[in-house]
Amino acid sequence: DAGVIQSPRHEVTEMGxxxxxxxxPISGHDYLFWYRQTMMRGLELLIYFNNNVPIDxxxxxxxxxxxxxxxxxxxxxxxxxxxxxxxxxxFCATRRxxxxxxxxxxxxxxxxxxxx
Amino acid sequence: xxxxxxxxxxxxxxxxESSSLNCSxxVSGLRGLFWYRQDPGKGPEFLFTLYSAGEEKEKExxxxxxxxxxxxxxxxxxxxxxxxxxxCAVLNNAGNMLTxxxxxxxxxxx
Numbered sequence: 001d002a003g004v005i006q007s008p009r010h011e012v013t014e015m016g017x018x019x020x021x022x023x024x025p026i027s028g029h030d031y032l033f034w035y036r037q038t039m040m041r042g043l044e045l046l047i048y049f050n051n052n053v054p055i056d057x058x059x060x061x062x063x064x065x066x067x068x069x070x071x072x073x074x075x076x077x078x079x080x081x082x083x084x085x086x087x088x089x090x091f092c093a094t095r096r097x098x099x100x101x102x103x104x105x106x107x108x109x110x111x112x113x114x115x116x
Numbered sequence: 117x118x119x120x121x122x123x124x125x126x127x128x129x130x131x132x133e134s135s136s137l138n139c140s141x142x143v144s145g146l147r148g149l150f151w152y153r154q155d156p157g158k159g160p161e162f163l164f165t166l167y168s169a170g171e172e173k174e175k176e177x178x179x180x181x182x183x184x185x186x187x188x189x190x191x192x193x194x195x196x197x198x199x200x201x202x203x204c205a206v207l208n209n210a211g212n213m214l215t216x217x218x219x220x221x222x223x224x225x226x
């Protein structure tokens with residue numbers, strides 16, 4: 001298994017531009033999570049999906065952030081317009097559904113976003 | 117609100133010098149406590165899940181323990197390759213969301 005795949009690995013953009021981050025989950029994993037990691041705030045959950053349906057988006061900081069999961073193999077996190085304070089590493093993580101024992105999440109390599 | 121506090125923030129050890137990392141938590145019904153390792157430029161890598169007080173799990177030089185208020189990650193005779201940030205997270209009974217601590221950055225010198 002290739003694990004969780006994220007793209008791009010690095011993104012540098014200018015303030016005001018639209019940014020789209022992509023994630024391909026591990027096959028068979030029913031849950032998908034988007035996190036943001038910064039030095040100041042650590043690892044924060046933004047939103048998560050179960051079977052492609054958004055369940056909790058209370059961590060999404062503002063309306064500039066949106067996430068979609070059109071199918072079981074793909075999810076996007078979009079920031080429009082981007083601001084310098086959005087600079088962070090964004091991680092996608094997935095886990096299996098079913099029995100509660102399968103709660104461990106598997107993380108992708110992350111996308112390092114820099115907004116100038 | 118669930119809270120997780122890790123200490124120390126940073127720890128420097130000599131190779132072979134055993135020590136422990138602490139994770140204190142408050143949670144509304146613990147479903148599980150998770151330990152992850154994160155190397156620079158990479159995503160967190162799952163290490164252990166602990167489900168109830170008194171439980172212990174081991175992997176190579178690492179041993180995780182759990183009480184009702186905290187968890188410890190014991191590192192026995194560490195090697196330089198154990199250098200990483202170790203993250204602790206809790207999952208409550210209400211849902212599927214992990215709450216992470218700030219991490220402990222471990223540096224092991226040869």
